[in-house]
Amino acid sequence: MPAQQTLIEAFAVALEIEPQEVVDSLTYSEHPKWDSTAHMILVAQLEADFDVMFEIDDIIDMSSVKKAKEILTKYQPSLSFDG
Amino acid sequence: MIHNLNLVNNLQLLFPINHEFELEQFVQQKPINAFSDEVLDVLSELGAFLREHGRELPNIIAVGFWLRKQHLLMLKSQYRSLHGRGISLHFAPGNVDTLFFYSAIISVVTGNLTMVRVSHQNHQAAAPLLAMLNEFVNCHPLGKKLAERLVIFTYEKSSEISALLSKFADVRVIWGGNEAVTAIQKLPIKNGAIDCSFPDRYSISILTLSDVSEINAAATAFAADVKPFFQQACASPKVVYWVNTAQELQKVFWQQVSALITKAKLTLSAGDSLRRYLFLQQASLLTDNNCAIGFNDNTLTVIEGDDFNGELLTAHPGLFIFLSHNVLSLEPINLLSHCQTIGVFDLSCNVQNEIEKQTKWPHRQIVKLGRALEFTPVWDGIDLIKQHCTEQV
Amino acid sequence: MINSAWHNLISLAPYALSHEEKAAIFAKYGNELVKHHYEHCQPYQNILDFFHLTEQTFEQAPPLHTSMFKLHELRSIQQNDVFKVTTSSGTTGQQVSKIYLDKTNIARQQKILSSIVKEWLGNKRLPMLIIDHPNVIKDRFSYSARGVGIQGLSLFGHHHTYALNEDMSINWPCVEGFIEQYKDEKIFIFGFTFMVWQYLLQLLDKNQKRFELSNALLLHSGGWKKLIDQAVSNEQFKTTAQQYLGAVNVHNFYGMVEQTGTIHVECEQGHLHCPTWSDVHVVSPDNLIPLPIKKSGIIELHSLLPTSYPGHKILTEDTGFLVGIDDCPCGRKGKYFQVTGRVKRAEIRGCSDTQS
Ligand SMILES: [Zn+2]
Numbered sequence: 133m134p135a136q137q138t139l140i141e142a143f144a145v146a147l148e149i150e151p152q153e154v155v156d157s158l159t160y161s162e163h164p165k166w167d168s169t170a171h172m173i174l175v176a177q178l179e180a181d182f183d184v185m186f187e188i189d190d191i192i193d194m195s196s197v198k199k200a201k202e203i204l205t206k207y208q209p210s211l212s213f214d215g
Numbered sequence: 216m217i218h219n220l221n222l223v224n225n226l227q228l229l230f231p232i233n234h235e236f237e238l239e240q241f242v243q244q245k246p247i248n249a250f251s252d253e254v255l256d257v258l259s260e261l262g263a264f265l266r267e268h269g270r271e272l273p274n275i276i277a278v279g280f281w282l283r284k285q286h287l288l289m290l291k292s293q294y295r296s297l298h299g300r301g302i303s304l305h306f307a308p309g310n311v312d313t314l315f316f317y318s319a320i321i322s323v324v325t326g327n328l329t330m331v332r333v334s335h336q337n338h339q340a341a342a343p344l345l346a347m348l349n350e351f352v353n354c355h356p357l358g359k360k361l362a363e364r365l366v367i368f369t370y371e372k373s374s375e376i377s378a379l380l381s382k383f384a385d386v387r388v389i390w391g392g393n394e395a396v397t398a399i400q401k402l403p404i405k406n407g408a409i410d411c412s413f414p415d416r417y418s419i420s421i422l423t424l425s426d427v428s429e430i431n432a433a434a435t436a437f438a439a440d441v442k443p444f445f446q447q448a449c450a451s452p453k454v455v456y457w458v459n460t461a462q463e464l465q466k467v468f469w470q471q472v473s474a475l476i477t478k479a480k481l482t483l484s485a486g487d488s489l490r491r492y493l494f495l496q497q498a499s500l501l502t503d504n505n506c507a508i509g510f511n512d513n514t515l516t517v518i519e520g521d522d523f524n525g526e527l528l529t530a531h532p533g534l535f536i537f538l539s540h541n542v543l544s545l546e547p548i549n550l551l552s553h554c555q556t557i558g559v560f561d562l563s564c565n566v567q568n569e570i571e572k573q574t575k576w577p578h579r580q581i582v583k584l585g586r587a588l589e590f591t592p593v594w595d596g597i598d599l600i601k602q603h604c605t606e607q608v
Numbered sequence: 609m610i611n612s613a614w615h616n617l618i619s620l621a622p623y624a625l626s627h628e629e630k631a632a633i634f635a636k637y638g639n640e641l642v643k644h645h646y647e648h649c650q651p652y653q654n655i656l657d658f659f660h661l662t663e664q665t666f667e668q669a670p671p672l673h674t675s676m677f678k679l680h681e682l683r684s685i686q687q688n689d690v691f692k693v694t695t696s697s698g699t700t701g702q703q704v705s706k707i708y709l710d711k712t713n714i715a716r717q718q719k720i721l722s723s724i725v726k727e728w729l730g731n732k733r734l735p736m737l738i739i740d741h742p743n744v745i746k747d748r749f750s751y752s753a754r755g756v757g758i759q760g761l762s763l764f765g766h767h768h769t770y771a772l773n774e775d776m777s778i779n780w781p782c783v784e785g786f787i788e789q790y791k792d793e794k795i796f797i798f799g800f801t802f803m804v805w806q807y808l809l810q811l812l813d814k815n816q817k818r819f820e821l822s823n824a825l826l827l828h829s830g831g832w833k834k835l836i837d838q839a840v841s842n843e844q845f846k847t848t849a850q851q852y853l854g855a856v857n858v859h860n861f862y863g864m865v866e867q868t869g870t871i872h873v874e875c876e877q878g879h880l881h882c883p884t885w886s887d888v889h890v891v892s893p894d895n896l897i898p899l900p901i902k903k904s905g906i907i908e909l910h911s912l913l914p915t916s917y918p919g920h921k922i923l924t925e926d927t928g929f930l931v932g933i934d935d936c937p938c939g940r941k942g943k944y945f946q947v948t949g950r951v952k953r954a955e956i957r958g959c960s961d962t963q964s
Contacts (some may be wrong), residue, residue: 223616241660293948308933308958310955310956310958311958312959337955337956361723374864416821444957444958445957446956447956447957448958449958481657483893483894484893484952484954485893485927485951485952486951486953486954486955487954487955488893488894489893489923489925489951489954490954492673492896492923493675493676495671496655496656496658496672496676497655497676497679497680498658498671498678499651499654499655499658500651500654500655504909507657507658507659507660508658508659508660514893531803531956532954533958572836574666585845
């Protein structure tokens with residue numbers, strides 16, 4: 133599965149939102165579903181789906197979809213979220 | 216050894232329910248390697264299960280978050296090959312919703328056979344997580360594996376039962392307060408067995424603010440440390456030391472903390488309110504130093520003072536009362552020997568560095584403000600993982 | 609000196625002043641009282657300073673939590689002027705309230721109590737049956753709340769007869785002798801609510817006995833909690849008393865050891881009445897602001913009596929509500945109220961609860 137699609141599904145499942153809502157500008161605590169509890173579910177989901185282990189600071193910094201992509205790429209430079 | 220095993224009939228099994236608990240059989244099982252693949256699989260599946268079904272309960276999600284595979288592997292990577300000691304017996308509070316289980320996880324993940332007694336009074340707080348654990352055993356193929364190695368029960372206060380169980384323990388974990396710890400420590404355990412005790416502690420925060428723009432982050436983090444358990448957890452700060460911080464900034468800070476507590480709908484019962492008034496009326500009589508009310512609204516009260524002694528801290532009932540002390544440097548800060556956690560907010564990191572250099576302070580851990588209540592395997596200066604293990608043979 | 613005000617206050621009638629008239633008295637003497645304690649009781653001064661009172665008025669002074677008298681030594685007189693220390697009847701292991709009294713305060717309490725009780729009992733002393741055992745008043749220097757109550761009310765009786773033995777069994781010869789002797793006279797029975805219920809009425813029931821009194825007045829007081837636990841209502845208490853004792857008027861009263869003297873007696877309508885020298889506020893637990901009539905809250909009691917200890921304004925752990933002001937059908941003036949129970953103890957949260 134392309135990374136972009138994996139990411140969208142992870143966000144949609146974790147935050148219980150529609151896949152269309154998963155865009156770069158989607159931001160922590162601005163969307164009503166993305167609260168601190170959902171954030172923990174999201175992090176666990178991304179770790180499982182991308183097989184990475186985040187540093188604490190990255191977990192805290194992951195405040196938007198855009199940011200999540202940047203952080204994931206840091207752990208797995210081969211990832212591409214184009215398209 | 217002759218034990219009065221009939222006492223076991225007084226146990227009220229909370230996990231796994233609908234099973235017969237045979238103490239003799241349970242304690243005959245053997246410990247296994249710490250962080251074995253088998254146990255990590257069970258626990259990470261449990262984590263996923265909790266994250267999926269506990270969405271409405273943030274503290275259960277937090278357990279599920281803790282149990283994610285990557286986190287368990289990270290813990291594993293921090294230790295060399297270890298092996299469980301044997302039987303681990305835990306005395307945990309029933310009025311804290313998840314602590315009993317964090318305590319249990321450490322001993323399960325390190326390969327021990329785990330028995331947990333949650334206190335009998337007010338143990339309803341533990342009920343939601345217990346229900347989900349039982350659900351996991353019933354409907355997940357790996358559930359049985361957990362049920363074989365972990366049992367959770369309660370019984371009415373009885374030193375006889377505690378004594379009986381203690382005789383089997385290779386590790387005993389005793390959560391506070393002081394009276395409980397002392398009473399249980401008196402009960403004999405196996406030769407060479409280990410006690411991990413967590414008596415009463417108090418915690419503090421050290422903050423330094425230089426600009427209004429920092430207040431929001433500081434207040435949010437601080438509120439996270441005091442909201443759970445109405446500031447009554449040992450790790451929640453009761454004393455706040457302000458390093459070089461303008462009164463005006465402090466005032467805005469308290470207003471924001473108050474708003475966050477109000478927003479969380481943490482309403483006090485009439486009994487809580489009376490306890491609160493009592494402490495405020497007592498406060499000036501419990502210390503020889505000056506102290507008086509500073510900031511005060513219907514939600515939180517700040518007591519300004521020069522120093523705060525043990526008597527004042529012992530009487531402190533939580534409930535959003537903060538002892539505030541202004542200092543220009545760390546030097547006048549006098550920590551008492553039972554100080555546990557220091558939560559720090561310092562964007563410049565100068566103060567943080569200074570704190571880390573304080574070799575004579577008695578505290579057990581330093582954390583970033585907002586993370587005081589996060590459970591870590593090294594708690595109160597005790598490495599629970601190491602205590603649960605022997606070197607692998 | 610604050611005590612001189614009492615020449616005027618002591619002769620007032622217990623239930624004749626309207627609330628407005630009382631308010632004027634409280635404003636005047638109450639403010640003096642706060643200043644008096646502020647000057648003569650160092651801990652009290654510390655407390656008021658801690659709360660940054662802008663003026664030392666009765667209104668602004670915080671009502672002291674009753675446990676303050678358990679945890680701290682609060683007195684506004686010199687140690688060698690202390691004539692008696694009354695204590696509350698805490699259960700074993702609990703700390704007890706310590707109320708420091710000089711001769712003036714003891715006399716004042718006695719005088720006010722007598723003004724109030726006479727309203728209900730009449731001026732004549734009556735043969736008195738006490739539902740307790742005689743040893744409860746043994747120690748002159750340290751009276752328990754039960755002892756204080758009995759001691760205080762004994763004045764209104766004669767031929768005091770204790771109905772119980774020390775093991776709480778009924779002293780039958782004593783009680784039967786008393787009743788035989790006085791069955792045609794008006795008699796006065798006094799006891800703590802729970803003692804009357806448990807050790808008199810319940811035992812009469814168990815032994816299938818009943819007395820046929822022709823004219824008795826039963827005053828009882830002290831913690832409904834034990835009876836609420838047994839689901840006994842005030843009504844049930846009254847009917848049971850009449851069933852087993854005969855023609856008896858039953859009056860509950862509400863009072864605190866911290867404010868001995870100003871008791872609040874239940875009238876024929878079942879309402880507790882504030883006498884002239886005391887006031888009751890029902891306050892919100894959230895902010896201690898007084899609540900309107902009929903709203904339930906915490907009971908705060910005011911009394912003009914205490915000058916030897918700062919007990920003029922106390923916050924109880926009892927709950928209740930104001931029924932009305934000045935307009936009880938019984939004709940007595942002032943506030944009248946009901947006590948509904950006790951505030952539930954604060955829950956213990958956090959990790960210090962593993963043993964229970
Ligand atoms: Zn009336």
